[in-house]
Every structure is written in C-alpha cells, then in structure tokens.
Amino acid sequence: MARIIWCTAAAAVVTCLCLWGSSEAVGGARSRPRPQKRPSTKPKVDPIDQTPSAQNTDLQQMGGTWYLLSAASKCSYLMRHGTKVEPTVMTLTPPSATDVTMSVRTKTRHNHQCWEILQVYDVTPTPGRLILKGPRPELNTDIVIGETDYRSYAIFYFHKMGKITMKLYGRSVDNLSEPVLTKFEELAEKQGLGLAYIFPFPTYSHCGAVDQDHIINCVPTC
Incomplete structure (x- = not known):
C-alpha cells in the first residue's frame, strides 16, 4: 500500500473592530468627532505579481536535475523542522509539442526512507510562470522562475494563499559562487x-x- 505524506500549514487571522462614536460633554457641547481613516483605494497586489520572471525563460533548458540548496519561507513546517531538512533533488521534464505541462519529480527522505513526489506544473502564456493546481482554484500554487543561467543555478518563487516560498537550486552541490548565494539572500529580504x-x-x-x-502524488504546501 502506498504511503502518503501530508504537509499542512496553519494560518491564523486576527480581526479587530473598533467602534467610534461621539459623546455629550458637560453643558450640552458636543465633542468633535475623531478623524476617520480613509479606506485605501489602492488595489491589493499579490507579491507574486511583483516578482518578475527571468526574461524569455526557456523551459527546455530548465530540464534535467536540480539540487535544492536553500529555501526561504515562513512555512510552519520549515519553521518547526528547518534544522532537520533532508537532501532534496528535483528532476524537470520540459513540455513537448503535444504536452503543455512540465513534469516534476522530487526525491527526498522521510522517516529514513527515500520518497519520490510526482507533480505537474501547467505552463502559462507568460514566460517563466507556471501553475501547480490544487484541489480548488484558491489552493493553486503560482510558480515563477525568477532567475537562472540554466547551467549552474535557478531561483524559484512559490506563491500560495498569500504566502511566498523561495527556493535556490543548483545543477550540482558544489559549484555555486558566493555572489549567487548573496543574491538569493538579497531577493529573499525583499520578500x-x-x-x-x-x-x-x-x-x-x-x-x-x-x-x-x-x-x-501530492501537493506540498511549502
């Protein structure tokens, strides 16, 4: 029987409602109403929409093996177990002339055993942008290939339910330069x-x- 890993992320939302009113002062004089904060007219922009993808990203060149070197996230799982993460390798199979999806195979360990997670990223009309579909549209994960040189490194952004996780991948485990690691930290800081x-x-x-x-087959939350 196949085993299933569940990765869950919990989010808490606290809402405060403040009621303002006028009061009567001694002598019948009314106090001035307190100024009200004007509602924002600026439309809300998702962080992923402010993340430019690598120009003219060639998904064919993205194919092959990528080693996960670092992740930047507020994902609850990583916050609890970030010091115990396991080596992870991702293999991408680019879209073909008859298939507009990218196949993703991720190998990692769980309970001292090797597991392989199978996923499918849908290609979008925007270069460098993909979608991992969830059980419902609001659970979709938007994916952006932010930067890559195809030969040595790639920086991915994963956006789901208002939260962003960034991942730095390398073609090997020992050829990344210090400037690339610094760049990843700087881009993460901006998020x-x-x-x-x-x-x-x-x-x-x-x-x-x-x-x-x-x-x-599963859809990890982070």
Missing part, C-alpha cells in the same frame, strides 16, 4: 524573508532509486 527564514539544505547523501511503494 520579507530575512536570514531567520532562510534554511540551507544538505548537499550530500541524496536518494537514489525509489521503491514503487514510496512514489506518491
């Missing part, structure tokens, strides 16, 4: 993800072959 929210991933002991019982 409000300072060093406290950046989690390095192990660069050794990656999974090899995976038993069929450990191949699953």
Whole structure:
C-alpha cells in the first residue's frame, strides 16, 4: 500500500473592530468627532505579481536535475523542522509539442526512507510562470522562475494563499559562487524573508532509486 505524506500549514487571522462614536460633554457641547481613516483605494497586489520572471525563460533548458540548496519561507513546517531538512533533488521534464505541462519529480527522505513526489506544473502564456493546481482554484500554487543561467543555478518563487516560498537550486552541490548565494539572500529580504527564514539544505547523501511503494502524488504546501 502506498504511503502518503501530508504537509499542512496553519494560518491564523486576527480581526479587530473598533467602534467610534461621539459623546455629550458637560453643558450640552458636543465633542468633535475623531478623524476617520480613509479606506485605501489602492488595489491589493499579490507579491507574486511583483516578482518578475527571468526574461524569455526557456523551459527546455530548465530540464534535467536540480539540487535544492536553500529555501526561504515562513512555512510552519520549515519553521518547526528547518534544522532537520533532508537532501532534496528535483528532476524537470520540459513540455513537448503535444504536452503543455512540465513534469516534476522530487526525491527526498522521510522517516529514513527515500520518497519520490510526482507533480505537474501547467505552463502559462507568460514566460517563466507556471501553475501547480490544487484541489480548488484558491489552493493553486503560482510558480515563477525568477532567475537562472540554466547551467549552474535557478531561483524559484512559490506563491500560495498569500504566502511566498523561495527556493535556490543548483545543477550540482558544489559549484555555486558566493555572489549567487548573496543574491538569493538579497531577493529573499525583499520578500520579507530575512536570514531567520532562510534554511540551507544538505548537499550530500541524496536518494537514489525509489521503491514503487514510496512514489506518491501530492501537493506540498511549502
């Protein structure tokens, strides 16, 4: 029987409602009403819409193996287990002439066993932008390939339910330069993800072959 991993993220929303009113002063004089804050007329913009994708991203060149080197996120799972993350490798199969989706295979460990997660990213008309569909449209994950040189590194943005997770991938585990790592930290800072929210991933002991019982289809939350 295939095993299933569930990754859940919890979010709490606290709403305060303040009621203002006028009062009667001694002698019948009315106090001045307190100034009311004008409602914002600026439309809300999702963070992902302010994240430019790499110009003219060539999805064919994105194909192949990528090693996860670092993640920047406020995902509750990473916040709790960020010091115990496992080596993770992603394999991308680019779209073909007859298939406008990108196949994604991610191998990692769980409970000392290797697992493979299968996903499908839908290609959008905007270069460098993809969609991982959830059970409902509001649970979709918008994906942006922010920067890449195809040969050594790629920076991905994952946006779901108003939250962003950034991931830095490398073609190998030992050829990334310090400027690329610095660039990732600077881009994460712009998303409000300072060093406290950046989690390095192990660069050794990656999974090899995976038993069929450990191949699953799921939509991780982060």
